[in-house]
Amino acid sequence: MTSGVWSQLVGQEPAVEVLSAAAASAAKLVDGETKAAGAMTHAWLFTGPPGSGRSVSARTFAAALQCIIGVGCGECPGCRTALAGTHADVKLVVPEGLSISVAEMRALVQAAARRPTTGRWQVVIIEDADRLTEGAANALLKAVEEPPERTVFVLCAPSDHPEDISVTIRSRCRLVNLRTPSAAAIAEVLIERDGVPPERAQWAASVCGGHVGRARRLATDENARERRESVLRIPLGLRTPSDVFTCADGLIKVAEADASEESKVRDESEKSELRTAMGGDATGKGLGGAKRAAEAAVKALEKKQKSRSTRTQRNTLDLALIDLAGFYRDVLVTLSRSGASLTHPDRAGDITAAARQWSPESTLRRLEAVLECREAIEWNVKPRIAIEAMVTTLRQG
Incomplete structure (x- = not known):
């Protein structure tokens, strides 16, 4: 298994390789080694099937960017606060309604224009970026076109194909494709990280459809297992x-x-x-x-x-x-x-x-x-x- 913050990503070795190289280049940029910044860019788009870990990948990347030693060690204050969601320079937008409004995006873009206060980068993560209204997308586009020097935008799209994001924004982002993790990889992380008994972990991994969060809920929540059972009784239960x-x-x-x-x-x-x-x-x-x-x-x-x-x-x-x-x-x-x-x-x-x-x-x-x-x-x-x-x-x- 991968180490440091990258252990959060289940079955995503190709993505880890890309993101760890970018984080290393970002650290050199902060340290003044501008010639060594080839793998880093200011805007990213993470796509993948449901459960592949788009938001987890985004937070992990943010932690690696804030890492004091620049490798995503998982132990320093930058890594730990970014992963916990308490880092002052990591802003996370999680749509709680059906869309992301233009007012919300304008306020976020304004905040992102400031220099980092305690961290190495100002990181803006937008989960479910396909829910941006047209006005919100236009507000974000202006910031992505002319990004502040130490700001990174990370967008997440809930599909294998990023067409839900406007082509003008998409063309300015570096694409990271995430894949459905294997059942073996999911079971391994449930056993080692969450302490789930092996038999239940293997069962949850086999029925979750490659969705890591769903596997964890099924393995640890009796109500989730009962809800699934009630749904799967429907096909043969429709008699009258x-x-x-x-x-x-x-x-x-x-x-x-x-x-x-x-x-x-x-x-x-x-x-x-x-x-x-x-x-x-x-x-x-x-x-x-x-x-x-x-x-x-x-x-x-x-x-x-x-x-x-x-x-x-x-x-x-x-x-x-x-x-x-x-x-x-x-x-x-x-x-x-x-x-x-x-x-x-x-x-x-x-x-x-x-x-x-x-x-x-x-x-x-x-x-x-x-x-x-x-x-x-x-x-x-x-x-x-x-x-x-x-x-x-x-x-x-």
């Missing part, structure tokens, strides 16, 4: 017309519960901190205006939290739909006798039973219904409508 609505309702409730569980404590904490910061909980004469301002700010925060909850629900639904698509894909693999590995090897019995009941054509129609549902939700169709239409097709074939 009423099952369509029962299964659709179940999927929606799982997503809502997941979003509520993730958001509840965080939302209340944010509201309390905001009221305190604005004096909304204070008492005394003349504080009416402060309280009104605090309540207005809380309402704006609640709107942001609602958008974040919607995104969490959609992400949970999408994971469920990916699991369903994997099931129908496995049925097609079984029907074709191709010998390809199953996405859900632990459901081999159900997959074989489905292959006996369904024709290749009806299985393909079911798979297409799942993929169309994913696309419909992404285009803001109400999830319940999209899910019910999908489940109807799943039953009828």
